[in-house]
Amino acid sequence: MFKSLNFKVILFGFIFTFFSSFGQSYFLGLFNSSIRDALSISHGQFGSIYASATLLSSFLLIWIGKKIDDVNVIKFAFFVVILLSISSFSFSKINSVIYLFIAIFLMRLFGQGLMSHTASTTVSRFFDRSRGKALSTAWLGLSSAEFLLPILVVYLLTFLNWRDLWVYISFGIIIFLPLVSFFLVKNLKIDSREKSEDLKIKEKEIKQWRRSEVLKDYKFYIVCGNLLAMPWIFTGFAVFQSFILNSKNWGPYIIAQSFMAYSILSVVTLSLAGFLIDKFSSRKLLIFMNIPIFFAVIVLIFFQSPISSFIFLGLMGMTNGFANVLGSATWAELYGVKYIGGIKAMTSALMVFSTAFGTALFGFLIDKGFTIEEIASVSGFYIATMFILLFLIKSRLNPKYL
DSSP states (O other): OTTOHHHHHHHHHHHHHHHGGGGSHHHHGGGHHHHHHHHTOOHHHHHHHHHHHHHHHHHHHHHHHHGGGTSOHHHHHHHHHHHHHHHHHHHTTOOSHHHHHHHHHHHIIIIIIHHHHHHHHHHHHHOSTTHHHHHHHHTHHHHHHHHHHHHHHHHHTTTSOHHHHHHHHHHHHHHHHHHHHHHHHTTOOTTOOOOOTTHHHHHHHBOOOOHHHHTTOHHHHHHHHHHTHHHHHHHHHHHTHHHHHHHHTOOTTHHHHHHHHHHHHHHHHHHHHHHHHHHHOHHHHGGGTTHHHHHHHHHHHHOOSTHHHHHHHHHHHHHHHHHHHHHHHHHHHHHOSTTHHHHHHHHHHHHHHHHHHHHHHHHHHHHTTOOHHHHHHHHHHHHHHHHHHHHHHGGGOOOOBO
């Protein structure tokens, strides 16, 4: 089993999505209060810095991410891992607003952006007939991290300084990930594919879209609008989770504990999504993806009990599970895999950009005096609008055949 290239590619994806957590908003949000206290800045100021740094990282991601189409995975993975370690170490040295901007920029680019991009692109390109199950298994890495890390970090911060914790993270990355990457994907080439009798036929039949062609397809923007709902809305809530705690009068550990519900339901829907994609296609599942997150914001609007935190994040987790797999599988289905690196780099950049938007919007609204219920209402309106647009074009979401 451990010698199987199929297994190694999936495990590689699992580990890389797990370690992408260090640049994910749910993880960085755990240090929000500590950083604001250290630098004496407001929610809005932190949000603006976070958003602008994230925005800059999204632009670079478009260019750097495309390079995965030109080099073997092992070289690209080594580059990303080394820079992720350096980025993590830089987080321990934050002592000014400028340094905060640089540290967040690096973590968002090499953590959330390129670690996730490397994992999802590698798995999407290698697998065909079992792409759904392979992607869902790979994304279990992130779900596992979301289950374990919040509680672990909250516990470690009771006896460790937050700066020291980032030093340990940096050394852990540089010691562990290069060895793992070498073992798993050293023999993986750009044109390596899952063994499948009908794979070559499918690649010849389906049009292989270049990134420039994808940008001219109006359906791309509607699908993107739906896929981006989860990143920007969840990021806003994750980065400003301390604001939610204060608004709802919940205890300091409620959201950290609620991430367990988020992770469990992410895992359940990830597994279910992988099976359903391989059976029905990702295009047919897209319309159902954002229904749970819509009900999540409804819960946040109308309920005050600490129990609602578990329901809120549990529903978020359901959409996250579907979105993680659908966000990779849909582009491969619609546009082929030959230029998937460039297409995924662009969509990953848009995803990172959306998180910048969410952070900036939430920080702005908080500083303007909006309640958490009003912010949730804005989020719900966006979800409903995108759902309607997707419903209107769902019958036209089909690949082009040569």
